[in-house]
């Protein structure tokens with residue numbers, strides 16, 4: 001999508017990330033009266049590199065299914081008061097918000113099984129593209145998945161967003177240390193990532209396992225476990241507990257995502273053909289539904305033909321029927337931004353910019 005010099009109207013604040021805030025903005029073209037809404041991610045100069053790297057990945061992945069779309073080909077640059085530079089990344093607006101907020105609309109935050117399967121399938125569709133381009137997302141979790149009303153049907157669509165932790169496969173984040181071993185959000189991290197910090201595709205597959213578990217139980221994985229203990233448990237190859245009450249194919253699927261040996265998880269594509277997700281069942285069901293519908297229509301059709309023929313004299317084209325139907329606070333300078341970001345995730349803190357200061361106020365979000 002090409003950005004035309006347009007009028008910008010702030011609609012509302014959407015949320016706060018580690019690198020700045022996200023606002024809903026309407027862009028209007030005064031020439032033809034057209035307009036569109038965008039979720040605009042704002043970052044100050046010190047976090048420019050992160051926003052740029054997120055844009056670079058989004059540009060590579062633009063047009064692929066279940067990946068949030070970015071508008072424009074570059075970051076928009078503007079100046080704040082006191083000459084501070086601000087960079088903006090325009091994203092398509094997810095009117096249903098992040099998946100974690102979407103879950104709050106459901107009793108006990110639990111989804112029904114068909115929705116879990118649909119959403120998991122969509123997340124994999126997105127991951128196949130991410131992995132296919134040589135990246136690992138490294139922070140798959142409900143806060144980084146966006147919900148959209150489905151354009152073609154009544155349901156919802158899920159897209160992967162927030163690529164600022166994404167890395168090329170094989171890279172290790174600069175901030176990663178053995179005593180701070182979190183490449184993404186701790187509760188969704190895999191044992192091997194805690195051991196070596198290497199961004200592998202398998203890390204995302206473990207996170208999907210956590211996510212599926214969360215969609216069934218409504219509870220974040222490892223709830224109540226402190227981070228020190230969590231690191232120890234993960235290093236020992238432990239996985240979040242899977243309730244016995246889950247259907248057996250779901251348990252088996254989650255267990256596969258939680259395989260100790262990353263290779264045993266398979267790839268995103270391979271996991272998509274696990275019986276838990278196997279589309280044939282869904283397709284079969286759709287075909288069955290379609291058959292039932294057709295049968296019903298056929299009966300209706302026969303009935304009408306009968307009625308017509310009883311009213312009228314039969315003609316050669318008698319088959320023509322009516323077609324009318326149918327925590328702690330901390331301060332630190334802007335140095336290692338990735339480190340800040342991870343620390344925030346660990347501490348559950350979010351950034352609140354404090355006027356012109358180069359520092360940020362951190363507030364607990366737990």
Ligand SMILES: Nc1ncnc2c1ncn2[C@@H]1O[C@H](COP(=O)(O)OP(=O)(O)OP(=O)(O)O)[C@@H](O)[C@H]1O
Nearest residue numbers: 014015016017018022039091092093094098143162
């Ligand atoms: N495309 C979007 N549509 C609607 N809301 C969005 C969109 N992108 C972000 N948001 C909102 O803005 C918030 C901040 O998003 P952002 O991606 O900056 O950070 P985050 O994922 O919440 O945090 P972090 O970057 O620390 O992981 C989100 O939690 C969400 O509420």
